[in-house]
Amino acid sequence: MRVLSGIQPSGKLHIGNYFGMMKPALALQQEHQVYLFIANYHALTTVHDANIMRQRTLDVALDFLACGLDSQKTVFYRQSDVPEVTELTWLLSVATPMGLLERCHSYKDKLAKGIAASHALFAYPVLMTADILAVQSEIVPVGKDQKQHLEIARDLAIKFNGQYGEIFKIPEPMIQEEVAVVPGVDGQKMSKSYENTIEIFGSKKQIRKAIMRIVTDSKTLEEPKDPDTCNVFALYKLFASQEECEKLAERYHAGGMGYGDAKKKLFAKFEEHFAPMRERREELANNMDYVELVLQDGAARAKEVIMPTLAAARNAVGLE
Ligand code: ADP
Ligand code: TRP
16 A cells, blocks of 8 residues: 655654654555655745754654664655645645635644744645645555544545546545544643644753653642543553553552652653664764755655656646
8 A cells, every 4th residue: 555644844853743643654664655755845834944944854854764764665755856746736726625725723723823824824735635646645644633634635636536537546544543642741732833742852851851841730649640631641651561551550540659750650661762763863863965865765756656646637637
């Protein structure tokens, strides 16, 4: 099966991104044809400094490679290295009803956060649809917050096919229900824009500080505690085995363990998981020429599937 997902270089990646999208996508690499890209056209809607944009784009490249992206198997590219996707966006725009975009939560959320309404922010889901349909992706691993965008992608594919003939595959979202929304240190959804993240590649000191900031209730050390409503436990679950989770849950119920202790256990798990990746990332950061080569090779391989799709779409609408 063909799988595609993308992530915006709009800030430092965090464990919500990792468990919601990166890990599930990377887990498919051996069995499926996976396409992963850095959505820098998308990030232009919120990042307006050119140097920051360049830096964050390379940071995301390093993050994925350090987290185990196999560039021989997986096609890994920078969105802007395949500008044809913007042409497909236009062809799809023609089939996009305004009402569909007006209903988008993420657009409304961004306006509520004070981001100025721009045409690009409004049209964002059409570009996302083009990303997906251009590679004829069948599966799209994303976090739950992207569900509505996937519905739009499906609607537009069906509408375009109905109008012009069977050009596009209809994509299916793949959402990890068990990690659906990773909570941030304040208990809200973890998000780059809420300053509540635990970064994947922060320094050890930053990570410890972020974990110690996780909001808990004010129960005393002696009191029994409820793991199911605890943010520390929710994050611990992402890293630990079922047996380890059961053990910690028992200690919550028994009382006599403070939240500080649970946070220490979470920190240890975090380190066990990410310390080797942090080392790998440092090595890669000393070899940016290699990273650039990986991205260029990825763009060339992405074009092999994108160009024929675009040609078929151009032909279907009568441009050729
Ligand atoms: P952010 O909200 O931090 O800006 P993005 O919107 O760039 O994150 O999301 C990138 C990917 O990571 C998407 O697939 C998204 O669904 C997933 N993701 C982001 N935050 C979380 C979270 N807290 N829990 C689960 N998945 C998440
Ligand atoms: N909108 C996604 C996000 O903010 C990023 C993205 C852009 C994407 N194009 C995509 C994800 C195509 C999956 C498929 O997280």
